[in-house]
Amino acid sequence: MNYKIGLIAGDGIGPEVVGEAKKVLDAVAKKYKLGFSYTDILMGGCSIDATGVPLTDEAIETAKQQDAILMGSIGGNTSTSPWYKLAPELRPEAGLLKIRKALNLFANLRPAYLYKELKKACPLREDIIEGGFDLMIMRELTGGLYFGKRHTEEVDGVKTATDTLTYNENEIRRIAIRAFDIAMKRNKKVTSVDKANVLDSSRLWRSVVEEVAKDYPEVQYEHMLVDNAAMQLVKDPKQFDVVLTENMFGDILSDEASMITGSIGMLSSASLNDTKFGLYEPSGGSAPDIAGKGIANPIATILSAAMMLRYSFDLDDAAKDVENAVQRVLEKGYRTIDIMPQKNENDAENTENVKQVGTKEIGDLIVEEI
Amino acid sequence: MNYKIGLIAGDGIGPEVVGEAKKVLDAVAKKYKLGFSYTDILMGGCSIDATGVPLTDEAIETAKQQDAILMGSIGGNTSTSPWYKLAPELRPEAGLLKIRKALNLFANLRPAYLYKELKKACPLREDIIEGGFDLMIMRELTGGLYFGKRHTEEVDGVKTATDTLTYNENEIRRIAIRAFDIAMKRNKKVTSVDKANVLDSSRLWRSVVEEVAKDYPEVQYEHMLVDNAAMQLVKDPKQFDVVLTENMFGDILSDEASMITGSIGMLSSASLNDTKFGLYEPSGGSAPDIAGKGIANPIATILSAAMMLRYSFDLDDAAKDVENAVQRVLEKGYRTIDIMPQKNENDAENTENVKQVGTKEIGDLIVEEI
Numbered sequence: 036m037n038y039k040i041g042l043i044a045g046d047g048i049g050p051e052v053v054g055e056a057k058k059v060l061d062a063v064a065k066k067y068k069l070g071f072s073y074t075d076i077l078m079g080g081c082s083i084d085a086t087g088v089p090l091t092d093e094a095i096e097t098a099k100q101q102d103a104i105l106m107g108s109i110g111g112n113t114s115t116s117p118w119y120k121l122a123p124e125l126r127p128e129a130g131l132l133k134i135r136k137a138l139n140l141f142a143n144l145r146p147a148y149l150y151k152e153l154k155k156a157c158p159l160r161e162d163i164i165e166g167g168f169d170l171m172i173m174r175e176l177t178g179g180l181y182f183g184k185r186h187t188e189e190v191d192g193v194k195t196a197t198d199t200l201t202y203n204e205n206e207i208r209r210i211a212i213r214a215f216d217i218a219m220k221r222n223k224k225v226t227s228v229d230k231a232n233v234l235d236s237s238r239l240w241r242s243v244v245e246e247v248a249k250d251y252p253e254v255q256y257e258h259m260l261v262d263n264a265a266m267q268l269v270k271d272p273k274q275f276d277v278v279l280t281e282n283m284f285g286d287i288l289s290d291e292a293s294m295i296t297g298s299i300g301m302l303s304s305a306s307l308n309d310t311k312f313g314l315y316e317p318s319g320g321s322a323p324d325i326a327g328k329g330i331a332n333p334i335a336t337i338l339s340a341a342m343m344l345r346y347s348f349d350l351d352d353a354a355k356d357v358e359n360a361v362q363r364v365l366e367k368g369y370r371t372i373d374i375m376p377q378k379n380e381n382d383a384e385n386t387e388n389v390k391q392v393g394t395k396e397i398g399d400l401i402v403e404e405i
Numbered sequence: 406m407n408y409k410i411g412l413i414a415g416d417g418i419g420p421e422v423v424g425e426a427k428k429v430l431d432a433v434a435k436k437y438k439l440g441f442s443y444t445d446i447l448m449g450g451c452s453i454d455a456t457g458v459p460l461t462d463e464a465i466e467t468a469k470q471q472d473a474i475l476m477g478s479i480g481g482n483t484s485t486s487p488w489y490k491l492a493p494e495l496r497p498e499a500g501l502l503k504i505r506k507a508l509n510l511f512a513n514l515r516p517a518y519l520y521k522e523l524k525k526a527c528p529l530r531e532d533i534i535e536g537g538f539d540l541m542i543m544r545e546l547t548g549g550l551y552f553g554k555r556h557t558e559e560v561d562g563v564k565t566a567t568d569t570l571t572y573n574e575n576e577i578r579r580i581a582i583r584a585f586d587i588a589m590k591r592n593k594k595v596t597s598v599d600k601a602n603v604l605d606s607s608r609l610w611r612s613v614v615e616e617v618a619k620d621y622p623e624v625q626y627e628h629m630l631v632d633n634a635a636m637q638l639v640k641d642p643k644q645f646d647v648v649l650t651e652n653m654f655g656d657i658l659s660d661e662a663s664m665i666t667g668s669i670g671m672l673s674s675a676s677l678n679d680t681k682f683g684l685y686e687p688s689g690g691s692a693p694d695i696a697g698k699g700i701a702n703p704i705a706t707i708l709s710a711a712m713m714l715r716y717s718f719d720l721d722d723a724a725k726d727v728e729n730a731v732q733r734v735l736e737k738g739y740r741t742i743d744i745m746p747q748k749n750e751n752d753a754e755n756t757e758n759v760k761q762v763g764t765k766e767i768g769d770l771i772v773e774e775i
């Protein structure tokens with residue numbers, strides 16, 4: 036089988052981590068006798084530098100011709116980079132919003148789980164994370180405040196800015212169905228998060244999700260207010276399986292969830308439309324401060340490639356293979372700097388058998404395991 | 406001096422905790438030779454039961470005649486209480502939103518700090534909270550999505566719901582000034598949280614806050630995206646002093662911040678307008694499941710009363726007195742059930758010298774210390 040993969044290396048550490056993921060994909064291709072052809076797609080700051088805009092129409096067309104897209108990261112230092120002197124719709128992040136909408140990538144899946152080996156990096160108390168946790172944030176990605184009408188005007192000489200939060204029942208239903216479908220393959224629980232005690236959009240959200248829930252009698256369904264969800268994630272992340280929510284709440288909660296794992300450099304994400312097409316990217320940012328130093332953690336991107344194999348290409352075995360390879364490399368004690376045990380923890384068990392390696396080395400080690 | 410205090414006991418544990426705070430206020434009145442006159446004000450579920458609406462116009466008028474208001478909590482179990490069968494604008498929480506707007510309580514202050522004595526209850530890892538943390542969330546409370554136009558309609562037969570997020574520069578400026586003023590009395594740092602890479606309202610927010618910051622050269626000012634703020638609160642709460650943000654982000658982040666202290670039953674809050682008037686309430690909810698059992702923690706309400714003494718009545722000594730009394734009762738080992746050390750932690754140090762007491766007992770103990 037042949038698959039067309041678009042590569043958006045992007046900015047900051049993007050090119051480095053995508054490079055490692057490509058090495059891993061090549062190893063998978065060899066082992067499983069698959070053909071992967073890669074096409075580079077410009078997006079973000081590098082696209083601004085080359086074309087003046089963060090995403091050209093040609094780039095979108097090229098993206099549409101792929102079977103899936105693997106992305107590194109986009110954007111730079113918002114205080115110092117000249118990209119952030121541009122109008123908002125010309126900044127690197129605008130490219131990301133544009134591609135999400137253009138490719139109708141409404142379903143954003145962000146897994147957050149605790150790696151046994153990286154438990155010490157978890158900011159939560161040991162008794163809270165005993166037994167681990169494994170949750171999947173399902174964030175709506177093409178609606179709400181992100182894509183509503185907005186404008187800034189003077190009202191009686193007073194500057195006034197407005198954004199709009201709109202959802203219709205179809206947008207809610209399709210993401211809810213995705214969430215329940217995925218819950219069926221996981222631990223059969225969906226927590227839908229909203230602010231139904233205040234927002235009309237949340238009340239519609241809740242009523243549509245409740246309808247969808249009826250078609251999944253096996254799935255335990257509950258709803259939770261967003262403020263409470265922000266608390267429960269810290270208090271007891273184990274209680275969650277699939278967390279379903281709208282765009283802005285999902286942005287906040289998925290980052291909170293990835294932080295409580297303590298290893299954001301390990302977390303992948305997928306943005307899907309209603310075909311098999313998807314855009315896969317690490318959860319972390321472009322980390323301009325460490326770009327080019329060869330120390331970035333490529334594992335999140337490699338695991339994003341694994342998600343791509345699973346969700347877009349239905350290559351479950353190959354996906355599992357990549358995930359196992361990552362697991363074994365961790366078990367053998369290899370770590371990039373971001374997931375090294377803290378030196379100030381004075382129990383020896385921590386640093387024993389743990390070896391710090393760079394971006395390329397850990398990529399090579401993962402390739403070896405495949 | 407005489408002060409008129411409105412008491413909104415409300416629902417759930419509200420009447421119990423307000424009762425204890427009143428006892429403490431009476432002790433303060435005696436010691437400092439002050440006159441406190443109390444007026445009960447109906448709001449929330451109890452008002453629905455008595456009048457059909459969560460807040461009557463007469464109740465608002467009565468509230469306006471007070472020097473300050475002390476509130477317990479409002480609302481009930483959203484799944485089982487008949488209040489939640491009513492239209493949204495008739496539910497208990499609508500009363501709270503209405504009074505905030507009617508009294509122009511735009512500045513919501515929510516302190517979140519770690520009690521040395523209650524460190525074990527903190528969900529964060531010990532090395533993260535070493536040395537404690539002490540932050541103040543300053544949430545805008547009368548604008549944004551909470552008070553924007555909203556409606557649900559059918560567009561081509563498809564149910565569509567819209568909420569609007571609007572801020573004008575004056576609304577932003579007055580809360581920003583409050584935040585910087587308070588930072589000057591604290592650790593002289595303000596972190597303004599927004600989503601300026603997406604929202605027009607956030608871009609206006611950021612530009613106005615930046616202007617205000619110029620008038621406070623002594624205050625260290627930074628801005629942070631809301632998704633990052635949700636992460637940083639868990640990763641390193643020590644980095645924050647005053648966190649300034651809009652209504653919805655403030656709702657989410659203040660609850661996250663209160664949860665990371667591990668002792669939400671200890672956290673007070675103040676909602677202020679541009680006079681000395683304020684509404685003071687505990688950060689926690691109405692906890693209908695434990696209402697009437699005599700086990701609720703009244704300390705958050707008692708500390709809210711202390712905030713009232715300080716911010717509305719300028720009685721700094723009396724406020725400090727109440728706070729010290731609470732501190733001493735904790736030091737002596739008295740705890741309500743919500744802040745008892747976990748039994749499953751097998752280090753003896755925890756439970757030694759710690760005595761569980763009820764709502765009234767801890768109230769009495771605090772009164773004794775005054």
Ligand SMILES: CC(C)[C@H](C(=O)O)[C@@H](O)C(=O)O
Binds near residue numbers: 128131132286602
């Ligand atoms: C870069 C930004 C616009 C984006 C978002 O808010 O969606 C990012 O934070 C994310 O979560 O992918």
Ligand SMILES: CC(C)[C@H](C(=O)O)[C@@H](O)C(=O)O
Binds near residue numbers: 232233262501502656
């Ligand atoms: C009850 C609800 C409307 C309220 C809010 O969201 O403001 C509460 O969560 C709070 O934070 O005071």
